[in-house]
Amino acid sequence: MVAVAVACWLVLPVQQAAACTVPVFRYALERWTPDAYEVVLYYDATLSEGDGAVLDWLKQRGSDDKFPANLEVRAVDISAGPDSERPAALPAIVVRYPPKSRKAETIWWGRLTREAARAVVNSPARQQVARKLLEGDSAVWVVLESGDREKDDAAAKLLSAQIQKLGKSLEPPRITDDDMTAYGIDQTQSIIPLKVSFSMVRVSRDDPDEAVFVQMLVRSEPDLHEYAAQPMAFPVFGRGRGLYALVGRGINEANVAEACAFITNPCSCQVKVQNPGFDLLMAAHWEGAIKGELVIDEALPPLTGVMPFPIDQEIAESTPAAVQQAGLDAAGESSEISGRLLRSAGVAAALVLAAALGGTFVLLRRGKKKINPG
Numbered sequence: 001m002v003a004v005a006v007a008c009w010l011v012l013p014v015q016q017a018a019a020c021t022v023p024v025f026r027y028a029l030e031r032w033t034p035d036a037y038e039v040v041l042y043y044d045a046t047l048s049e050g051d052g053a054v055l056d057w058l059k060q061r062g063s064d065d066k067f068p069a070n071l072e073v074r075a076v077d078i079s080a081g082p083d084s085e086r087p088a089a090l091p092a093i094v095v096r097y098p099p100k101s102r103k104a105e106t107i108w109w110g111r112l113t114r115e116a117a118r119a120v121v122n123s124p125a126r127q128q129v130a131r132k133l134l135e136g137d138s139a140v141w142v143v144l145e146s147g148d149r150e151k152d153d154a155a156a157k158l159l160s161a162q163i164q165k166l167g168k169s170l171e172p173p174r175i176t177d178d179d180m181t182a183y184g185i186d187q188t189q190s191i192i193p194l195k196v197s198f199s200m201v202r203v204s205r206d207d208p209d210e211a212v213f214v215q216m217l218v219r220s221e222p223d224l225h226e227y228a229a230q231p232m233a234f235p236v237f238g239r240g241r242g243l244y245a246l247v248g249r250g251i252n253e254a255n256v257a258e259a260c261a262f263i264t265n266p267c268s269c270q271v272k273v274q275n276p277g278f279d280l281l282m283a284a285h286w287e288g289a290i291k292g293e294l295v296i297d298e299a300l301p302p303l304t305g306v307m308p309f310p311i312d313q314e315i316a317e318s319t320p321a322a323v324q325q326a327g328l329d330a331a332g333e334s335s336e337i338s339g340r341l342l343r344s345a346g347v348a349a350a351l352v353l354a355a356a357l358g359g360t361f362v363l364l365r366r367g368k369k370k371i372n373p374g
Helices: 024-031 049-061 114-121 124-134 149-169 177-182 208-218 253-264 286-290 313-318 321-326 333-357
Strands: 003-006 037-043 071-077 092-096 106-111 139-144 198-203 232-237 360-365 368-373
Touching: 024 232, 024 253, 024 286, 037 049, 049 071, 049 114, 092 114, 106 114, 106 208, 114 208, 124 139, 124 198, 124 208, 124 232, 139 149, 139 208, 139 253, 149 198, 149 253, 198 208, 208 232, 232 253
Parallel strands: 037 071, 139 198
Antiparallel strands: 003 360, 037 092, 092 106, 139 232, 360 368
């Protein structure tokens, strides 16, 4: 696994190099709107009444006033023309990263059911992460377990001890009155406390409720899937923005401290796309929380009148068992290749830009840290 953590001032245009005093996590919470994931519903010629209801429900989630999700939904009728990326079993839901992320491959696909639709929009772990962020945590560390109890417990124990220590030792942010005014941050209007605090959420790879979330994390970097036997840790901040993954021995005190310092340091670059990380698909009332209208545990609206659709024998035989279990798109080889090329181009561009500006990159591979002077 190669993860590139680019200090945000490295990719900042020279004329904007002066830092504000607002910490990264708070600026991200206040100002960085999550990019919309692409959710595609594939069907053949017609949709049943139940399928149409699921489609309508998904579309409404992107514009919901109280519990919005960062997704854009479209329906594709494969009878109207060929589509090489469509799944074999129809109707189906396909989830892809936001187009802006330049991650081209499919994250997850599954048979169209109301349960699948709800699993795409949210999950218990994602809801827990959102709740902790809205309660004022600077970042929530998501530990993706490997399934090896000894490794997972050791990683979680080290991470828990380190983030508790850092929560006490890192300097609390001191935002100037000028920056409070300039960036519209008004603690008198928001009930979210401004503090340095970290927490942790553990996620099992085998939890069916988290299948979409697991793939969202594992596919965030081109080779993370190669380290399935190792626990992974992703710091999540702002409105559900994940930073690079720490893997196996990379989950150590120094790397955790480095990530937490980046998140709590003053934000030198206010443009989200020029910072490291990727947005997660989550349903949360971010804007309401900022305005003091906090809604944390509201349940997703029900799919009324929609009955679950069983996976029939033909679909079961035509879909690999691993795909049914994990929702992994096993058929999109061409999109996987194109995704790797796009991601490689993005990393290369960042490296070139940073080299031009000067500075330091931190590269993490299987727990090894290498610092290359610019």
